[in-house]
Amino acid sequence: MKSISLSTRQRTIVDIVKNEGPITGEQIAERVHVTRAALRSDLAILVMSGLLDARPKVGYFYTGKNTLAFFTEELKLVLVRDIQSVPVVLPVTATAHDAAVTLFLEDVGTLFLVEGQGVLAGVVSRKDLLKAALGKGGDLSQVPVKMVMTPLSKLIVTEPEESVVTAARKIIDNEVDALPVVRPLESGGRDYEVVGRLTKTNLARLLVDLAEGKRGYSS
Numbered sequence: 001m002k003s004i005s006l007s008t009r010q011r012t013i014v015d016i017v018k019n020e021g022p023i024t025g026e027q028i029a030e031r032v033h034v035t036r037a038a039l040r041s042d043l044a045i046l047v048m049s050g051l052l053d054a055r056p057k058v059g060y061f062y063t064g065k066n067t068l069a070f071f072t073e074e075l076k077l078v079l080v081r082d083i084q085s086v087p088v089v090l091p092v093t094a095t096a097h098d099a100a101v102t103l104f105l106e107d108v109g110t111l112f113l114v115e116g117q118g119v120l121a122g123v124v125s126r127k128d129l130l131k132a133a134l135g136k137g138g139d140l141s142q143v144p145v146k147m148v149m150t151p152l153s154k155l156i157v158t159e160p161e162e163s164v165v166t167a168a169r170k171i172i173d174n175e176v177d178a179l180p181v182v183r184p185l186e187s188g189g190r191d192y193e194v195v196g197r198l199t200k201t202n203l204a205r206l207l208v209d210l211a212e213g214k215r216g217y218s219s
Contacts, residue, residue, distance in 0.1 A: 009034075010042050014062070017052055021061040028060065074210050080167050081160035083206050084181045084196035089114045092121040096132050096148055097140035099124050110178040112194050113149050120157075120180055120192040122149035152190060157182045158198055168203055 006014070009032060016031050017023055025043060029036045043060065046052040054060045088106045090099055092113040099111055103126060113122040124145055132148040133140055158167040158179045167179060181196035 007042070010046060013039070013042055013046060014051055017060050018062040022055070022059040023061075024059040075206075076163065076165060078164040078206060079160065080158050080162045080164055080181055080198055081196070083164060083202045084160065084198050085202055087112050087180065087194045087197045089118070089194060090124075090145065091115065092146050092149075094145045095141050096124075096129055096143040096145050099145045100129050100133075100140055103129070109199070110176075110197070112180050112197070113145060114194060118193055119185065120152060120155070120182060120194050122146065122151045123155055123178075123180060124149040125177065152192075155180065157192060159183065160195065164198075164203070164206065167198055171198070171200065171203070 012032055013028055016028055020027075020031075025036050025039060028043070029039050032039070043052070043054075047054055047060075050063060052060050053063045088102065088108050088110075089112045090102055092115045094113075102111055103109070110123060110125045112120060113124060115121045128148045128150070129140065132143050156170050156174045156176065156179060158170060158181055160181055160183070171177075171179060178197050178199040180192070180194050181198055182192035183195055185191040185193055
């Protein structure tokens, strides 16, 4: 099915009809502060697309027949900053045991290792710590976390303004559970400040919210 591209006003109209329908064209015009004539083309497009329908003496009502196309259009507008979580960080000088305890206490699957003033140095996951425990006799307190982390040179990152679709593709292609959300530092190069994390859970929650009509991510 070909995706439709809705204008901001058309999206507003859909929301109004979905929440308040059946509703007349005059009432919709009042809600969006334009004349009924100004809405004629928008309403015609929405009816032809299958998102809305109209009945004489009743008004417009939401049908959702083109929900897949609308869902796709919604998803394309969501940015990483709209759904990112607070990052859980640990100094790169910590031990693998410190990392394991932090993972447990914070109930997360990935930690971001930082140095200095919060500069990203690497990432450590549950899988990394399990490998370390099996390989070092289980005494993680004797293993520096930087010995088991994935270093910055091998990290895949995302930024707040990146499309969620693009970031999700990075997670799938690189088979990771989370991405650090970063902002490049003025020093240039691959020096990043960690400002968030994007996880599979964030993405799953977004899909459920969109499916249930709980939008509000797009501007």
